[in-house]
Amino acid sequence: MKLHSILSLLFIAFCTFNYQPPSTQEQPKLIIGIVVDQMRYDYLYKYWDDYGDKGFKRLLQEGYVLHDGHYQYAPTFTGPGHASIYTGTSPNVHGIIANDWYDPIAKEYVNCAGDNDANTVGSESYNGKMSPHRLLSTTLVDQLELATNHRAKTIGISIKDRGAILPAGHHPDGAYWYDKTNGRFITSDYYCEKLPDWVSEFNERRLVDEYMAQTWNTLLPLDRYDESLPDDKPFERPFINTADNTFPYDLEKISTLVRFGIKNTPYNLLPATPFGNTLLKEFAKTVIDAEDMGSDQIPDFLTMSFSSTDYAGHQFGNFSVEVQDVYLRLDKDLGEFFDYLDQKIGLKNILIFLSADHGATDVAGLVSPPGGYFRANGFETALKHQLKELTGKDVIENISNQQIYLVKNDNIDYNQVIEFIKSFTIKFPGAKEAIELNDFSKCIEDQRICDLIRNGIMPGRSGDLYVQLQPGWVSESYLKGGTTHGSTYPQDTHVPILFYGWHVKHGDNYHRNYIRDIAPTVSAILKISRPSGATGLVIEDLFNN
Ligand SMILES: [Zn+2]
Known part of the structure; x- marks a missing residue:
């Protein structure tokens, strides 16, 4: 054997002996991303006195807290929120501009996670015709799959389909969501052909039947809920087919009521009770056990x-005892879940981050004026009618998500139409102005608001004008109770951003940080590539001493 061959063999042997595959570099055993749907930042502190020590307080007292974390776009809805947390960018890049939107090219409504080519797995319903195909960026989860050559176990779960599908991205090991028709976790054939046995076994436990056979009473004595208004306010919408909006709620009885042909079931009522969160917590434990996650x-x-x-x-609006109770019980569920993780894997081996997909506007009927209920139907009818009188044509193709889609036709004088829409909008109660979405140089709002709207749209998916409302105004559909979200204002954009666990120091800051910064920061902690569309920045304070 020639000398150089011997040397190369020795070199190979030496390299093999010393070779450290990338997967053995120091990394957490498990990453858990938690989204609390509709959680405003102030709820961390509003209910502080009634939280236990092991849930939110554990994250706040031992982890890193960003006190001024905001969404960087509008509209602030569930689909865009989940997509933005996990892609590290905004709807103008990841393409999820709303939960449902009017597709001006196909001329039909589409759902952010809907997929006509996919089929339900685990149920006879259509609720599994879903996939992430409208999400135009990879997510953090995709990048972990790529960084580990698909050896990482990656799973997304939620009661809502989009809450499971969009975070998990394009190539997870699974995504499971709750089917309201039968109380089971399901998936689609985008992910697998058959429900894993452990998911079927979890469904067979029928925890949902157990939860919905009880009476929902307050976790603590009612007089402890002094952060909320008394439990009989007209802004609290009763469960469907009932008239009472006060505790206790006999869920077993409510679950069987029928009125005007509409039949309640325990399965469609569960999501608005705290037990939807409890079910998800139990499912999370099953996922980790069955898939050996973090092992x-x-x-x-x-x-x-x-x-x-x-x-x-x-349903009930903020300021209600019901919403407070849902948070207190979620806090308890989180505490139990963190204890389980600590026992099984060790919390120091797990990186946890927690945020929300949007906040919520204060109940309009409670605080107005200022604020109120925007008559969207009246706005649309009157605007269409007056434009037809002006131009002799139907020039509005669609109005949805506060966006106006104009008919595309060579015979329309768009300058005339747009000027009319602007002057009409300014005069309509609750509306502030109509902003042209293809020319932001004309946006006369505060620059931050113009930027939020610009980041929230995508050509080919969005409309031509955005109807900006005054602060505190919500859709007229909440006249019957409850509240909503979606605006450019801080009650909707300001959400918790918390990091906890593996190599996360204790601390906090009051700098303005954006939701799109979460994914680049987690990528930096894991030392993996950022999602393909990420535009956010690493939150440096987390790394500085
Ligand atoms: Zn919502």
Whole structure:
């Protein structure tokens, strides 16, 4: 054997002996991303006195807290929120501009996670015709899959389909969401052909039947809920087919009511009770056990989105005892979940981040004036009618998500139409102005608001004008109770951003940080590539001593 051959053999042997695959570099065993749907930043502190020590307080007292974390776009909805947290960018890049939107090219409404080519797995319903195909960027989860050559176990779970699908991205090991028709977790054939046995076994436990056979009473004595208004306010919308909006709620009885042909079931009522969150917590434990997550040196990723906070917020409104109770019980569920993780994997081996997909506007009927209910139907009818009188044509193709889509036709004088829409909008109660979405040089709002709207749109998916409302105004559909979100204002954009666990120091800051910064920061902690469309920046304070 020639000398250089011997040397190369020795070199190979030496390199093999010393070779450290990238997966053995120091990394957490498990990453858990938690989204609390509709959680405003101030809820961390509003309910502080009634939280236990092991849930939110554990993250706040031992982890890193960003006190001024905001969405960097509008509209602030669930689909765009989840997509932005995990892609590190805004709807103008990842393409999820709303939960549902009018597609001006296909001329039909589409859902952010809907997919006509996909089929439900695990149920006879259509609720599994879903996939992430409208998400135009990879997510953090995708990048972990790529960084580990798909050896990482990655799963997204939520009560809402979009809360599971968008975070998990394009190539996870699984995504599971709740089917309101039968109370089971399901998936689509985008992910797999058959529900894993452990998901079927979890469904067979019928926890949902157990939860919905009880009476929902307050976790603490009612007089402890002094952060909320008394429990009989007209802004709290009762459960469907009922008239009472006060505790206790006999869920078993409410679940069987029928009125005007509309039948309640325990399965469609669960999401607006705190037990939707409890079900998700139990499912998360099953996912980790069944998939052996966090059991080796290759990091795994679980994304979980708690949806009941949003359902309860829409139904009962903030300031209600019901919403407070949902948060107190979520805090308890989180505490139990963190204890389970500590026992099984060790919290120091797990990187956790927690945020929300949007906040919520104060109940309009409670605080107005200022604020109120925007008559969207009246706005649309009157605007269409007056434009037809002016031009002799139907020039509006669609109005949705506060956006106006104009008919594209050579015979339309667009300058005339746009000027009319602007002057009409300014005069309409609750509307502030109509902003042209293809020319932001004409946006006369505060620059920050113009930027939020610009970041929230995408040509080919968005309309031609955005109807900006005055602060505190929400859709007229909340006249019947509850509240909503979606605006450019801080009650909707300001959300918690918390980091905890693996190599996260204790601390906080009051700098303005954006949701799109979460994914680049987690990428930096893991030393993996950022999602393909990421535009956010690393939150440097987390790394500085
Ligand atoms: Zn919502």
